[in-house]
Amino acid sequence: MTPADIDAFIARAIAGEPMACARGCSWCCHQLVVLTCRDDARRILDTVRERLDAAGFAAFERQVREQAAAIAAIGHDAAQAGRWTCPLLRDGACLVYEVRPVACRSVFSPDAACCRAMMEADDFAGLTPAHQALATRIGERSFRLQVAINDRRPVDGAKELRQWLVELLDAT
Numbered sequence: 001m002t003p004a005d006i007d008a009f010i011a012r013a014i015a016g017e018p019m020a021c022a023r024g025c026s027w028c029c030h031q032l033v034v035l036t037c038r039d040d041a042r043r044i045l046d047t048v049r050e051r052l053d054a055a056g057f058a059a060f061e062r063q064v065r066e067q068a069a070a071i072a073a074i075g076h077d078a079a080q081a082g083r084w085t086c087p088l089l090r091d092g093a094c095l096v097y098e099v100r101p102v103a104c105r106s107v108f109s110p111d112a113a114c115c116r117a118m119m120e121a122d123d124f125a126g127l128t129p130a131h132q133a134l135a136t137r138i139g140e141r142s143f144r145l146q147v148a149i150n151d152r153r154p155v156d157g158a159k160e161l162r163q164w165l166v167e168l169l170d171a172t
Helices: 003-014 038-051 054-074 112-120 129-150 161-171
Strands: none
Touching: 003 129, 038 054, 038 161, 054 161, 112 129
């Protein structure tokens, strides 16, 4: 499936649902992102290379390597509790929006205040019951969409975005 095919699939799946997501709203861009397809990671890295000058790419690579090392040092499960600003986030927008990961494409919220609360809370228990319920629905829908997409394309194994990018950087 191409990124356009994935977007069309998701659009059909969520048709008619209210969405608060918009350019500049980047509350969800501060967590780990798991990719299941090496080609997605390669497309992302190629797009970053096209869009950044040499100095910008060097800074991007340092950030990716530093975050990947920090995540590896504490382990994925422990890292999930932290805030990890996505290395693809620039001025509140995704640098590679049209080739962004499936995990990012599949997250939609009808309430930006809930997203903000999720990112600012120390843990899930710190959310109001209404935000807990909405966060659960958002996560469940995202998971279902990701599984449905991965059932329609090759899967190379689940790895965190930064890990995939480091592997590709080391291979070049």
